[in-house]
Amino acid sequence: MTGDDLALVAAASTGDAAAFDALVRRHTAKLYRVALRIVGDPADAEDVVQEAWVSAWRSLAQFRGEAAPTTWLYRVVTNAALAHLRRRKPTVPLEPEGQAGAALTDAGPTPEQAALRREKVDAALHAISLLEPSQRVPLVLRELEGMSYEEVAAVLEVSVPALRSRLHRARVALLAKLEELR
Known part of the structure; x- marks a missing residue:
């Protein structure tokens, strides 16, 4: 987030709807993207993001600037996604399709290599969707969103060593899920 974003947050916290719209x-x-990878359904992800923005608007006055505004926004959307998962009935995740993993692929030199790569990405995304939310969220933020350990720890409100431990357990569980899916 840039200094412009800090100015937008400050302006929005005083009720400036245009500044908040710019943030949105x-x-x-x-x-x-984060919500989709946590909840696994495009329509649910849209709902989660909508809830997150409403929550962010309502809590702008409480933003103290102790973390970067992007960290705060990731925390808001992560909390909204986790709340959504707690509210909904357990479901079996659909097989990955469409654009959920499109950004992760880079086509190989041949169509066969591209198809094989796509299958591997789809299998990994499907396995991630089968993890418990407490394992899925850190993996999504660190491995798929590319956030630093410090940023993810701030979003999840845990220490970096605790995050490293969670990520280790999540990676072990992911490998087990991938083995199950073979």
């Missing part, structure tokens, strides 16, 4: 336009795509 600037960050919705990133927040949607």
Whole structure:
């Protein structure tokens, strides 16, 4: 987030709807991507992002600037996604399709290599979707969103060593899920 974003947060916290709208336009795509990878359904992810923005608007006055505004927004959307998962009935995740993993692929030199790569990405995304939310969230933020350990720890409100431990357990569980799916 840039200094402009800090200014937008400050302006929005005083009730400036245009500043808040600028934040929404600037960050919705990133927040949607995180929500989609946590909840696994495009329609649910849209609902989660909507809830997150409503929550962010309501709590702007409490933003103290102790963390970067992006960290705060990731925390808001992660909390909204986890709340959504707690509210909904357990379901079997659908097989990955469409654009959920599109950003992760880079086509190989041949169609066969591209198809094989796509299958591997789909299998990994499917396995991630089968993990418990407490394991899925850190993996999504660190491995798929590319956030630093410090940023993920701030979003999850845990220490970096605790995050490293969670990520280790999540990676072990992911490998087990991938083995199950073979």
